[in-house]
Amino acid sequence: MSLAFRDVACVRGGRMLFSGVSFDLAPGDAAVVTGPNGIGKSSLIRIAAGLLPPFEGAVTCDADKALLTEASALDTDRTLVAALRFWASLDRAPDPDARVVQALQALDLEALADIPVRLLSTGQRRRAAIARIAASEAPVWLLDEPANGLDTHSVARLEALIARHRAGGGIALVATHLPLSMPGAQEIGL
Numbered sequence: 001m002s003l004a005f006r007d008v009a010c011v012r013g014g015r016m017l018f019s020g021v022s023f024d025l026a027p028g029d030a031a032v033v034t035g036p037n038g039i040g041k042s043s044l045i046r047i048a049a050g051l052l053p054p055f056e057g058a059v060t061c062d063a064d065k066a067l068l069t070e071a072s073a074l075d076t077d078r079t080l081v082a083a084l085r086f087w088a089s090l091d092r093a094p095d096p097d098a099r100v101v102q103a104l105q106a107l108d109l110e111a112l113a114d115i116p117v118r119l120l121s122t123g124q125r126r127r128a129a130i131a132r133i134a135a136s137e138a139p140v141w142l143l144d145e146p147a148n149g150l151d152t153h154s155v156a157r158l159e160a161l162i163a164r165h166r167a168g169g170g171i172a173l174v175a176t177h178l179p180l181s182m183p184g185a186q187e188i189g190l
Contacts, residue, residue, distance in 0.1 A: 001063040001139050002026050003048065003171055008057035010043045017043055018190045019056065027139075027169040030162065030182050034175075035190035041175035042069075044190070045144045048173055063171070064092060066138035068146055072129035076118035080109065080128055083117050084135055093137035103135035106161055107154075122149040127157075134161055140171045147178040155180070 002024060009019035017040030023031055033041045046052040047059055049067045074083040081100060088096035104110045107127040112120065120128060126149040133141055141162070147155050159181045162172050174180065 001169070001171070003061045003063075003140055003173060004059070005048075006058045006060075008044075008047060008059060009055040010040050010047060010052070011055040012040070012043055016055075021057070021188065021190075023186055023188060025140075025171045025173065025186075027171065028166050030166055030172040030174065030185035031188050032174050032176060032180065032182060032185045033188045033190060034177070037177070039190040041177075041190060042144050044188070045069075045142050045173065045175050048142050061140060063139040064136075065140040065142055066133045066136040068129055068133050068141070068143045070145065070148070072117070072125050072132070074117045074125075074128055074132060076116065078117060079114050080104075080117055080120065081113040084128070084132055087132050088135045091136045091138070096135070099135040099137060100131075103131035106134055106164075107131045107157055123151055123154060126150055127154055130158060130161065134165075139169070141165060141173070143172065143174045143176075145176055145178070146174060147176060147180055 004024045005021050008021045010017045033044050035041055047054050084100045088100050104113055109127055
């Protein structure tokens, strides 16, 4: 399993955002994409997800990916547990119900399981979106600004979740402007 960029360039709106980006991530590895607003951090994550083609270069990934963006991708009319079960049932990993329960526990959301997503606070919705990623059990996590809207306690939970994912052989590619503790992560400065 790996995620690799080879001399990747990104053009958006006729403007070169970045070029020559190369890195390799193997099981247990992580990379943190940093840089000022508008430099292309989110675009790099979208390229890794296959949602945006690179202008130049190549991206290879031989494993399932889970993508976290600004939108939670959860049906706001469903209860939190039902919204998470919907996504978990689409994933290849077995036992979606158990995966959802574990994700709710990991992000301290058990008490909110029966609340409609639309009634969750900003921070709760962000934790719910992260729970969707955790419940997927995808080997490669692509996280765009995962700490946005989280309090200090929730950031610590996020860091622990990423550490567990990596310890289990997972890969994490994280774009962020907020500090996150990810020991041993490569830094990709744009």
